Amino acid sequence: MNITAFEYEDSIVVVDCGLAFPEDDMYGIDMVIPDTTYLEENIDKVKGFVITHGHEDHIGALPYVLQKVNVPVYATRLTMGLIENKLEEHGMLEMTHRTMVHFGQTVNLGKFRVEFIKTNHSIVDAAALAIYSPVGTVIHTGDFKVDYTPVYGDAIDLQRFAELGRNGVLALLADSTNAERPGFTPSEKTVGVTIDRIFAEHKDSRIIIATFASNVDRVQQIINSASKYGRKVVVEGRSMVQVIAIAQQLGCIRIPKNTLIETDDLRNYPDNKQTIITTGSQGESMASLTRMAEDTHRKIKIKPGDTIIFSSHPIPGNEKSVTNVINKLLVKGANVIFQDVHVSGHPCQEDLKLIYSLVKPKYAVPVHGEYRHLIAQAKIAESLGIPKENIIILRSGNVLEMDQKSAKVTGNVPTGAIMVDGLGVGDIGNAVLRDRQHLAEDGIVIVSFAMDSEDQVVGTPEIASRGFVYIKEAEALMNGATLVVQKTLDDAEKRSITDRNRIRTLVKDALSDFFWKKTERRPMILPMILEV
Numbered sequence: 236m237n238i239t240a241f242e243y244e245d246s247i248v249v250v251d252c253g254l255a256f257p258e259d260d261m262y263g264i265d266m267v268i269p270d271t272t273y274l275e276e277n278i279d280k281v282k283g284f285v286i287t288h289g290h291e292d293h294i295g296a297l298p299y300v301l302q303k304v305n306v307p308v309y310a311t312r313l314t315m316g317l318i319e320n321k322l323e324e325h326g327m328l329e330m331t332h333r334t335m336v337h338f339g340q341t342v343n344l345g346k347f348r349v350e351f352i353k354t355n356h357s358i359v360d361a362a363a364l365a366i367y368s369p370v371g372t373v374i375h376t377g378d379f380k381v382d383y384t385p386v387y388g389d390a391i392d393l394q395r396f397a398e399l400g401r402n403g404v405l406a407l408l409a410d411s412t413n414a415e416r417p418g419f420t421p422s423e424k425t426v427g428v429t430i431d432r433i434f435a436e437h438k439d440s441r442i443i444i445a446t447f448a449s450n451v452d453r454v455q456q457i458i459n460s461a462s463k464y465g466r467k468v469v470v471e472g473r474s475m476v477q478v479i480a481i482a483q484q485l486g487c488i489r490i491p492k493n494t495l496i497e498t499d500d501l502r503n504y505p506d507n508k509q510t511i512i513t514t515g516s517q518g519e520s521m522a523s524l525t526r527m528a529e530d531t532h533r534k535i536k537i538k539p540g541d542t543i544i545f546s547s548h549p550i551p552g553n554e555k556s557v558t559n560v561i562n563k564l565l566v567k568g569a570n571v572i573f574q575d576v577h578v579s580g581h582p583c584q585e586d587l588k589l590i591y592s593l594v595k596p597k598y599a600v601p602v603h604g605e606y607r608h609l610i611a612q613a614k615i616a617e618s619l620g621i622p623k624e625n626i627i628i629l630r631s632g633n634v635l636e637m638d639q640k641s642a643k644v645t646g647n648v649p650t651g652a653i654m655v656d657g658l659g660v661g662d663i664g665n666a667v668l669r670d671r672q673h674l675a676e677d678g679i680v681i682v683s684f685a686m687d688s689e690d691q692v693v694g695t696p697e698i699a700s701r702g703f704v705y706i707k708e709a710e711a712l713m714n715g716a717t718l719v720v721q722k723t724l725d726d727a728e729k730r731s732i733t734d735r736n737r738i739r740t741l742v743k744d745a746l747s748d749f750f751w752k753k754t755e756r757r758p759m760i761l762p763m764i765l766e767v
Contacts, residue, residue, distance in 0.1 A: 236269045236652070237293050237603065239375070239408070243368050246345025247280040249304075250364060250375055251287055254295030255652070260672055264654045264663065268296035273648040274304045282344035285351075286310040287377025288361035289317040290449055298325040299653075299660055307332040309342050311351060313360040313451070316481040338362065338392070353392040355382035357423070357580025358449045359487045363396075370638040371405030374594055378410050378603060380420045380579065381586040386427065386452035387487060396593040406637060407596035411604035412581035414611035419585045421578045426546070427456035429576055434460040437542040440570070441506035442466070445516040445524045446546040448474035450580075451482045453546055454512055455489070461510040462491045469498050471523040471535065472514030498534045511535065516547035518556025528563035539568025546576045584615055591619050598642045599626045600635065673759050678702025680750070682720055682742060683763040690733040693767050696720040703750075703758040712753060719749045735764055 237253040257264040274281055283306050286294055297308065298321050308331060310318055315335045322328045336342060338353040348367040355361065356378050366373045374396070383390050413420065434442065442461075446453045454470075461468045468490075470476050482488040501509055515524025524543075526532040537543075543564050549557040557573075564571050581603075582590070591599070599616035601609040606628075613626045627642055629635060632650035636643060654663045680703055684696040698716050700709075723745040727738050739762040746760050 236267065236296070238269045238271075238296070239602070240274065241347065241366055241368070241373065242277075242280065243346045243370070245280050246282055246347055247274070247277060248282055248344050248347045248349060248366065249274065249284045250366075251293040251377070252284055252295075252297045252300050253290070253292035254655075255292065257654075261654065261668060263671060264656050264668075266295065266655045267652045268299050268655060268660075270649055270651040270653055271300050271304055274300075278304055278306075280345075281306050282347070283307040283309055283342075285342070285344075285349050285364060286314050286318065287364065287375070288356055288358050289314040290358060290378065293378070294318050294321065298322055298327055299655065301327060301331055305330065307334060309334050309336050309349070311336055311338065311360040311362050312485055313358070313482060313487050314362075316485050317449075317478065320477060320481060336362075339395075341367075352395050353389055354379040355385050355391050355423075355580075356380060357447065357452070359387055359451045359482065365395075365399055368405075371597075372399060372403065373406045373408065374399060374404055374596070375408045375602075376410050376590065378412070378581060380582050381589060382420075382422050384422045384424045386423050386455055393589070393593060396590060400594040400596075404594050404596045405639065406598040406600050406642070407591065407594050408600045408602045409587060409590060409612065410581055411601045411608040411612040413579055413583045414587060414601070414604065414608045414615060416579075416583040417585070418583050420581065420583045423452050423456075423578060426453065426576060426578050427459065430456055430544075430546070431460045431463070433542070433544060433572060433576070434464050434466075437570075438464065439507050440540050440542045441509045441511070441538070442542045442544065443511040443513060443524070443527075443537075444544040444546055445513050445522075447516060448472060448478045448514050450546075451478065451488050454479060454482075457510065457512055457546075458488075458490055458494060462494050466508050466510045467496045467500070467504050468494050469496055469501060469509070469511045470513075471498065471511055475512065475514045475523075501535070506538070506541075515560065516545055516557075517550055517553045518558075518560045520556075525560055528560045528567070537564060537567040537569050541567075541569040543569045543571045544576055545571070545573035548577050548579075584611075587612060587615050588619060591616060591621075596621070597625060597639070598637060601626075601628060670759065674702065677756050677758045678704075679759045679761060680716075680746065681761045681763060682716075682746060683765055684720065684724065684742075685765040685767045686735070687767050690735075692724045692728065696724070700758070703756065704754070715753070716746060716749060719745050738762075739764065 236255045237251040239250045241248045255267040322331050336351050338351055341348050341350045350365040352363040354363045363377055364375045381391050444457050470479050513523040515522030527535050527537050561571050599621050601612035609628045616626050632647040633644045634646040636645045656663050679701050681699045685693040687693050698713055723742050742762045743760045
């Protein structure tokens with residue numbers, strides 16, 4: 236959920252507008268977007284969104300946020316292509332003002348000027364931003380790496396960073412994701428060498444490679460090797476197909492003629508002439524590779540002898556899902572390669588030192604990454620001579636006020652997670668999530684009984700269960716539960732209790748105690764009164 240607002244007097248410029256994917260305990264939630272209450276309350280000041288690159292955690296929330304904060308969007312070529320694809324899916328393309336920006340170009344947004352600076356990342360057309368304000372220049376790196384030999388386009392514009400440093404930089408907001416890792420981040424081209432070697436060593440088998448849909452440079456290198464060894468290429472996975480189509484349309488990827496084929500055409504070629512590039516490198520449940528591993532993919536079946544490459548590292552938290560997919564593939568007789576086929580798109584310690592040395596900021600404000608990564612970058616900044624009091628680590632919602640004299644946190648603005656579930660945005664709160672968690676962990680018991688107009692119980696209570704016990708194998712337990720409900724209703728009648736909410740509560744409490752004593756479980760209990 237990367238989103239940062241820069242404000243001076245009557246002007247606000249917003250950098251990025253990303254989503255987060257749901258945590259394991261967010262049952263049924265599709266995605267999480269940021270709370271933009273502050274922007275909505277100050278919409279007259281908001282001059283636009285400036286976007287650093289096209290990853291979901293930087294652009295994914297735009298279609299939702301623009302419905303409430305409809306201001307212009309500025310981005311580079313591929314980034315804008317991906318944004319426009321999202322807006323079109325949400326029917327918002329015509330109602331959103333969009334401006335494609337070239338590297339080196341500056342846009343005027345109220346009291347700010349914003350310059351887009353060429354950087355490298357694991358997606359094409361990533362940019363850093365120089366944000367010029369009346370009190371000084373702030374540089375926001377976005378996600379970046381220092382790559383002197385990129386697969387596509389030019390290397391990071393270190394010269395421009397140095398020029399800005401000579402002119403004086405008030406603050407540097409730099410990517411912290413790899414700040415704990417020593418050394419330099421390897422070039423993306425090093426992965427191409429490894430991929431080419433794998434193709435050379437596995438000439439007799441079908442090759443399936445899973446990678447991030449947005450890593451266009453990785454896909455380009457896979458296609459280069461496939462073409463070199465006379466293989467046809469199939470792109471599998473909706474997000475992968477979309478990104479590659481947009482990249483191809485914009486000239487960000489070059490695919491040799493007659494190399495790309497449809498999935499249905501695979502049957503026309505022997506296995507050793509097939510390469511499949513797919514989503515699912517993180518073990519996502521609905522991704523193509525996961526469905527292949529589980530035999531639920533409609534068109535592609537894993538065969539013994541297939542060579543399957545994971546061209547990514549598991550994102551923290553995804554390790555178990557990735558391992559499960561690998562195990563399922565190995566059981567099917569596939570040869571799985573998951574080491575040394577990936578490099579990061581973020582700067583390691585020496586890359587960060589280089590940027591700090593060029594920019595020479597007065598203040599260091601580490602961004603991107605977990606809190607421990609921010610601390611790691613703070614230590615790097617301190618080692619380079621930036622005074623400790625000039626290094627500010629922020630938490631979400633902090634308001635940092637700074638000028639040439641001082642920088643300090645002066646308050647907070649509303650922040651939080653707005654959950655998206657289907658067409659519902661923000662209608663799922665903590666209470667609903669708690670109920671879903673309760674249902675997932677302990678199941679539900681529905682007890683129904685009839686009452687007439689004189690508040691007399693009619694007939695025998697009925698109990699149904701889902702996710703608690705299998706009723707056919709727990710007949711004694713359910714018979715006991717029915718007797719508990721009947722006794723509770725009889726007691727209520729003897730005590731002349733006629734308030735139906737009170738009766739529901741008595742039944743719920745009695746059943747809860749009964750099930751805990753018998754099973755040490757606490758299912759959600761839902762008493763239903765039927766009118767007769």
